[in-house]
Amino acid sequence: MPIWDRLGADIAELDAAGLRRRRRTISERQGSEVLVDGRRAINFCANDYLSLADHPALTAAAIEGARHWGVGSGASHLVSGHFAEHEAAEKKLAALVGCEAALLFSTGYMANSGVMPALVGRGDAIFADRLNHASLVDGALLSRADLRRYPHADTAALERMLGESSAPRKLIVTDSVFSMDGDIAPLRQLFELAERFDTWLLIDDAHGFGILGPHGGGALRHFGIDSPRVLYIGTLGKAAGVSGAFVAGAHQVVEWILQKARTYIFTTGSPPLLAAAICAAADLVEASDDRRMHVAALIRQLRTGLRHPERLLASDTPIQPLIVGSNTAALALAAALFEEGLWVPAIRPPTVPQGSARLRISLSAAHRADQVDALVAAINRHSP
Incomplete structure (x- = not known):
């Protein structure tokens, strides 16, 4: 039998184990409702927590950015692909999260894949x-x-492990809000x-940026943490409603990341029109206290309304x-809800541990109480 x-x-084995992933196609979106696979449904899947992804101000900023700069950046940031809009976005983002400097990446995956190898290597410990x-x-x-x-x-347990380590350089790595459990890391103790x-x-504040902290400034502001030893990763495709990511921290640390992160150096810069939209998104995030309050009210409504609230993991986040x-x-429950026009994803291993398949309900400012x-x-x- 040929290898392919x-x-x-x-x-077929994935199908039998209930582990095969399938995409659904959205052909129309209006706030919290979408036309998906040909049927209307309320979207409880998305990470667009502040409902900014289709905000008119972001659309207008992107259109104006395209008119002014075109579409592609044409080169990597360190060659000729770094535009004034990128510079402006980095300054806005750094100020919002309370850091000295920020560096834009095309995706959160690229940020996380680039930053750690720039800080530690063979003989060090993570x-x-x-x-x-x-x-x-x-x-x-x-x-x-290691x-x-x-x-x-x-x-x-972490304290014991750190005490036993003789590595010359050490790095503690954590999500702020854990994407499948919704709980918040003990960042002050870390x-x-x-x-x-x-x-x-x-x-990695992917699910905290825009939600946690004063004016959505994220986990560092939420916990009052300010130190050159801390690197902050913010993702822009969730609460901010756009795309991409950034690393923020002290000037010298961010400069080192710029010099050493391969996923920043060896890739074409993100489109300047996107940077224009990011600037607008930063302003909207900061001004969205009312949206954050609405999401908090929906969280309370969900948690008090379920017949079996003990099945919900402890989470104060969307x-x-x-x-x-x-x-x-999990698949059967998700299918039954979808039949009623409620789109909620079933999350299964290996994303979560065996035996803990779940529905991951994502609430947003677009959702109504009804x-x-x-x-x-x-x-x-x-x-039942």
Whole structure:
């Protein structure tokens, strides 16, 4: 059998285990409602927490950016692909999260894959939360440093591991808000350990930027952390409603990342029209306290309305995971909700541990109270 034909059997195994992933196609979007695979549904999947992705101000900024700069940047940032709009966006983002400087990356995956190898290498050590996002795991592996994973949010275990390490350079790596559980890392304690053991601390605030902290300034502002040993990764394709990512920190640290991060150096710069939209998004994030308050009210509504609230993981963020258990049960519940016009994704291994398949409910400022009521009623009806 040719090697490519074996893939058919492998795909059949994924089907049998309830692990095959399938895409749905959106052909029309209006706020929280979408036309997906030909049917109208309320979208409880998206990470557009502040409902900015289709905000008129972002659309206008992107159009004006295209008129002024064209579409492509034409080269890497370090050759001729760095425009005034990029510079303006980096300054706005640094100010919003309370850092001295920021550096734009094309994606969050590229930021995480580039920053860690720029800071540590062979003979050094990375200490990572076991539930970190895949991009953080891959960035750690690319660094070739010794990767040690501590139990989720277990600062006592991390303290022991740091004390046992003789690595010349150490790096603690964590998500701020964990994307499948919705809980927040103990960042104040992690920072105290970083200070005590003289380590770097890298915080991926993909799901916290725009949601946590005063005016959506993110996890550093939320916890009052300010130190040159901290690197902050912000993702722009979620609450900010645009695309891309940035790393922020002290001037000297960001300059070092610029010099050494291969995923920044060896790729074409993001379109300047996108940087124009990012500038507008930063302003909207800062001015969206009312949207954050609305999302908080929806979270309370969901958590108090379910017949079995104990199935929800502890989360004060827009990510509200409902544990179902088996893969087939999670898929069946998601399918039943979709039949009622409620689109909620079933998350299964390897994204989450075996036996913890779940519905990952994402709430946004676009959702109305009656839409959350409909979701609660349907879940209660199908989960007696």
